Amino acid sequence: MGWKRAKKRLVRHCAIMVAFLAQPHCLRAQSENSAPVHQLQNGQTVDLVNVSRLLQDLQAQVQALNGQVNQLKVQQEAAAAESAELRKELNAAKTQLVALAQPNSAMPAEINTAVSRPQNSLEDRVLNLEENQQLTDQKVAEQSQTKVESASKYRVRLSGMVLFNLYGNRGTVDNQDFPQIATAPGSLSSDGAFGGSLRQSQIGLEAFGPTVAGARTSAQVQFDFAGGFPETENGTSFGIMRLRTGTVRFDWDKTSIIGGQDTLFISPSSPTSIATLAIPAFSYSGNLWAWTPQLRVEHRFTMSDTSSLLLQGGILDSLSGDTPFSEYNRYPTWGESSGQPAYAARLSWTRSRNGQNLILGIGGYYGRQDWGFGRSIDGWAGTLDATVPLGARFEFSGQFYRGKAVGGIGGGIGQSVLWNGPLTNPETDLYGLNSMGGWAQLKYKATSKLQFNGAFGQDNPFAGDLRQFGGNQTYYLSPLSKNRSAMVNFLYQPKSDIVFSLEYRRLTTYTLDSNANAANIINMSVGYLF
Numbered sequence: 001m002g003w004k005r006a007k008k009r010l011v012r013h014c015a016i017m018v019a020f021l022a023q024p025h026c027l028r029a030q031s032e033n034s035a036p037v038h039q040l041q042n043g044q045t046v047d048l049v050n051v052s053r054l055l056q057d058l059q060a061q062v063q064a065l066n067g068q069v070n071q072l073k074v075q076q077e078a079a080a081a082e083s084a085e086l087r088k089e090l091n092a093a094k095t096q097l098v099a100l101a102q103p104n105s106a107m108p109a110e111i112n113t114a115v116s117r118p119q120n121s122l123e124d125r126v127l128n129l130e131e132n133q134q135l136t137d138q139k140v141a142e143q144s145q146t147k148v149e150s151a152s153k154y155r156v157r158l159s160g161m162v163l164f165n166l167y168g169n170r171g172t173v174d175n176q177d178f179p180q181i182a183t184a185p186g187s188l189s190s191d192g193a194f195g196g197s198l199r200q201s202q203i204g205l206e207a208f209g210p211t212v213a214g215a216r217t218s219a220q221v222q223f224d225f226a227g228g229f230p231e232t233e234n235g236t237s238f239g240i241m242r243l244r245t246g247t248v249r250f251d252w253d254k255t256s257i258i259g260g261q262d263t264l265f266i267s268p269s270s271p272t273s274i275a276t277l278a279i280p281a282f283s284y285s286g287n288l289w290a291w292t293p294q295l296r297v298e299h300r301f302t303m304s305d306t307s308s309l310l311l312q313g314g315i316l317d318s319l320s321g322d323t324p325f326s327e328y329n330r331y332p333t334w335g336e337s338s339g340q341p342a343y344a345a346r347l348s349w350t351r352s353r354n355g356q357n358l359i360l361g362i363g364g365y366y367g368r369q370d371w372g373f374g375r376s377i378d379g380w381a382g383t384l385d386a387t388v389p390l391g392a393r394f395e396f397s398g399q400f401y402r403g404k405a406v407g408g409i410g411g412g413i414g415q416s417v418l419w420n421g422p423l424t425n426p427e428t429d430l431y432g433l434n435s436m437g438g439w440a441q442l443k444y445k446a447t448s449k450l451q452f453n454g455a456f457g458q459d460n461p462f463a464g465d466l467r468q469f470g471g472n473q474t475y476y477l478s479p480l481s482k483n484r485s486a487m488v489n490f491l492y493q494p495k496s497d498i499v500f501s502l503e504y505r506r507l508t509t510y511t512l513d514s515n516a517n518a519a520n521i522i523n524m525s526v527g528y529l530f
Contacts, residue, residue: 154210160203163527165275169193171519173507178226178276180284181413181483182507182519199225199239200278214252219260221246226278245291256298258314264290264409265312266346266363266383269397271441271455273489275503275523282457283410285485285507286437288383288401290409293317296344307351315341318367319408320379321416334369334417335408338376342367346383356389369405369417373426377417379405398440405432412461413480413509418469431469434462439485450492458484466512482510501525 150156165177170192173179177197185191202224209217227242229235247260267288273281280289296314303309318335319342325331335342348361363383370376381403388396407416412435421428439457446452459482466479489503505521 148205150207152209155208157206157208158204159206159530161201161527161529163198163201163274163277163525165197165200166524167193167195167197167275168522169519170521171507172517173519173521178278179507179519179521180276180279180485181480182509182517184511184517197237197239200276201225202244202277212250215250215257216252217248217250219246219248224278254300254302257296258298259295261291261293262296264288264292264316264344265294265296265314266344266365266381267399267401267409268346268348268361268385269387269399271397271439271457271487272443272451272453272491273487273503274491274499274501274525274527275489275505275521281487282439282455282485284413284459285457285483286401286439286459287399287457288381288406288410290319292319292409294344303349306353307349310348310350311345312347313345314343316344316367318342318369320369320405321407321409321414333408334371334377335367335379337370337372338368339370340368342379348385353389354392356392356395357387358389359385359387361385365403365406365409367408371417371423371430375430377405377430377432379403379408379416379432381406381409381411393445395443395445396440397443398438400436400438402436404434406435407433411435411437411459413459413483415461415480418465420469429469431465433465436460449494450490452490453488455487456485458482463512478511478514480509481512482516484508497529499525499527499529501527 148156148158167177169176169179172183172185172191174181174183176193176195178200202222204220204222206220207218209219211217222244223241224244225239225241227240230238230240232238243261245260245262247258247262250257270280270287270289271282275281276283280287283289294314294316296312298310298312301309301311318333318338318340320334322333342365344363344365346361346363348359351358361384363385365379365381365383367379368376369379381401383399383401385399386397390396401411403411405416406412407414412433415433415435417430418433419428419430437457437459439455441453441455444452461479461481463481466481485505485507487503487505489501491499491501493499501524503521503523503525505523507519507521508516509518510516
């Protein structure tokens with residue numbers, strides 16, 4: 001050991017120094033007293049009493065040094081033991097981190113307990129320092145941005161997308177820039193069109209408020225420019241701003257209350273497309289949709305570390321799909337005239353695996369419509385939805401519905417009620433139109449920035465119902481018995497704030513007991529997100 005060699009060298013050096021220092025002391029002592037002396041061969045004399053005293057002092061110093069060396073030895077051994085213990089804790093912490101980084105591995109109970117218990121090891125202190133540094137960096141980056149000023153002290157975030165669509169249509173459609181239905185050519189219509197549009201661009205505001213009764217509060221509102229056209233020259237290029245959604249949320253850990261105008265929560269997903277955002281993709285081709293005022297409650301149940309249940313239920317404004325009677329005054333719709341809201345509920349199960357979610361859901365809807373003279377129609381729908389990962393790169397998703405009198409939420413190709421005479425005649429009978437439909441999509445994620453999508457959807461009102469009442473209804477010149485959409489596209493997002501897309505879609509719409517109308521649409525889109 002190094003400390004032993006140091007001890008020997010120290011004793012040897014001290015003895016040599018004592019021998020040299022003792023000589024002058026002895027000579028001086030000889031002259032001052034008559035103490036015993038020893039005659040050396042070279043004629044010098046040595047005072048033996050003084051030498052003995054000095055040797056005793058040296059021995060005491062050596063003993064003190066020996067005690068200090070022993071104390072250093074004990075401290076060194078304690079430091080080595082502490083270092084070994086810290087290394088052991090560091091290796092255990094690394095094992096925990098590896099286990100946490102692997103979602104497929106089952107976490108042992110003891111590791112789970114160790115993770116949940118506060119630690120004071122070196123690794124924990126390092127992790128805490130890293131987390132604090134990341135939080136500081138995020139705060140600095142957040143403060144470096146230009147903020148939206150709010151009248152309150154709470155944060156407000158501006159977001160949205162500038163979306164430019166170039167389209168080329170072959171065939172006659174109901175709407176040029178985001179068509180949903182193929183129509184028969186008119187006397188003045190052409191067999192094709194080319195144009196561009198920005199009216200699917202969106203602007204959103206999101207506010208984050210205080211905590212109320214333990215709930216985090218927030219609100220959002222979203223607009224686009226697909227609300228129609230002004231009566232002016234080249235008005236087709238000047239889309240009118242339109243309200244899409246606006247909600248206020250109260251979020252607890254497992255429960256949320258949402259009020260406002262929002263999407264139809266029993267139909268939570270749509271095919272992936274930025275060619276049609278003003279109306280969700282495959283609307284009137286099996287995809288139920290509506291932006292409807294509603295009040296709903298959501299509660300989340302944790303089944304395990306990887307699975308959970310979501311229960312949603314609420315009341316909705318009972319929409320019937322009819323157009324407003326006035327441009328300024330608010331008159332009740334046929335659904336609102338019933339004096340009660342529509343009701344909806346959905347139950348979904350989610351399982352997380354390898355960073356992907358498997359989702360299965362089932363939903364239901366009911367709404368009553370009052371068409372005057374005591375004529376009431378009960379509208380209802382049952383829904384199924386699924387999102388299924390197929391490995392790391394593929395994903396299947398789809399929805400299916402079966403319903404009656406659900407034109408107000410996009411079912412029946414927007415057709416809800418049939419009748420066999422004038423509505424103003426109390427003797428006219430009304431009948432809710434039965435329909436069914438759905439859509440399915442296969443997604444291929446080539447890279448984190450590039451994806452390909454292929455989808456097919458169909459909405460099928462019952463032809464027997466249409467024939468029973470002679471096809472009289474309010475939505476189209478001729479009753480529609482089937483509407484199909486087929487789509488392929490790719491989305492490329494080289495940066496988080498810009499996306500490119502090229503899409504081909506084919507629409508095929510069948511009128512009752514007549515030939516089908518078809519249209520082919522090619523859309524190139526460039527979107528900038530902010």
